[in-house]
Amino acid sequence: MARPKVTLVSSDGETFIVEQRVAERSITIKSAIEFAGVDGLTADIEIPLLIEGKVLKKVVEWCEHYKTTKFPEPDENQVDVLSRPPVLTKWDNKFFRLCFEQDMMFEIIMAANYLNINQLLHVGCTTVANMMKGNSTEQIRELFNVPNDFTPEEEAAIKREDRWTK
């Protein structure tokens, strides 16, 4: 008997048929599946999601790639700041670089947050942080298209205030 399939339906009607283990990379979906069938999935199901098709496609791609990877469980006893950041693989780098070029990186991070896919969220945040590293304020504004809402006086005051950090 074939294993039940999970169909993820995007907000714009696009469907993605995936294995259960791929879908269950998302804690939110996993909970939904468990809620639907306490004794395990016995039939195919459709799960409507509030994510655009193009974004969901990338999320599914990530989940497919890591469907067999066992990520370390977060240690509840460990203080959050002491936990190590996730290691970015070459594949992750390429994946997010492409997403950035396609203007989808932040949507994927939001989707990871929405679907509770911790590893994808962490990798996304790490990627954005890596893009910021070593850049000046002006370069960051330009890279991420963020307007400056400080007055020159405010900016000067902050610079003075933060001198001790250097």
Add this chain to the structure above:
Amino acid sequence: MVCSVLQKLQDFMVGPCTTKEVTCLNSSASLPEIASSLESLPDEILSQIIDHLNQLDVVDLSLVNSRLYSLCMNKLYKRKLYFVPRGRTIIHRKLNTFTHTNFTIVNDCTFPQRGNFKESVIIWTIDYLQSNIDIYNKLEGLDQMTFEKFSLLHLRLNREPSYDFVDQIKKMANKLGHIRNVELLLDEPNIRAIHDLQGIFTGVRCLALRIYTKEQFPLHSILPLFCPEKIQEIQIDTDRCLHENLINLIKLFPNIETLIVNSISPVLSNESLEPLSNTRLQKFSLFVDHEYAITMVDYYIGLVKDLLNQCGSTLQLVRFGMYPTTFLEVDLFCGPKKIDYKEVKQDIRNLVYWVKERLHEYPRLSYFTFYNYSFFIDRQVEPCEWIEISGWEL
């Protein structure tokens, strides 16, 4: 079937999930916002991103706009401070080590003049303070701040804590319950003062003891300061022997997982090691500092081996280290920090070949140390390649 499942799943059609727990939200939950720019990310995600940056990058990011400024200040001032009054820590844009990204490094003795620590999560250490006066002043300063959410994780008490200082600690006892790591320097006056601190460090998991007593120090005498069942890691530095032998030491702390003993003198030879069972010990490290250490390798490893045998198969030797002989030690301590390899060549050669011959006995042995230098053991290559010294063949 699909219909009924869909009906059930209506509750799972959710908006942006802001917590890590799965949250059942009703179907009227809002759609996830389209996040096509950095600015559209919610604060909690931006904060996660900022957590990966060192303080110099955080400062640059804080100047981008007012919202990022607010989030960046949260990291700079309200979390993870690291005070290094002596011995400046390098802060560099390209340094993204664990410390640099997780802590704001303050390279002086004064607090930043913001006084806004009320939501502080962690001040990592009141550390590297060379006298109790410094500590006293620091604690006094800290005491003036609001501590509701303040969690001090690491505390180092240095030599000569005065009774005033102990009083100060006692006054702050209710604020010190979060301390997980304590480093204590124990000499005679210090021990007398510290005994007044009973029951204060009950949350401690990791304990470092620097023992400078003239006589054997009974470790069990300071147990009332802690909750021994909670302690998982102990590091002991002493140039004397302990009152307890290693096995008894492990027994005092039933949940100990890591035991590191530095500089223990060879006084264990006549002690009978009692059988040890049910230990959780997973890592044991013995670092020898003795004038004849280099000639007593087999003796020391015998001690370790006895302990390994007693502790069962889960405990395995992963490191063996030693200082050079006294003569060389003097040179090394007084001179530049680099080892003069010509001076210690024979010692290292002995050690390397001693290690090589015993590799099969210790499958987990992966590095050894000489003085403060660690050398990785690559079992695939000859020992002469373990240490990179040009023109020098072992």
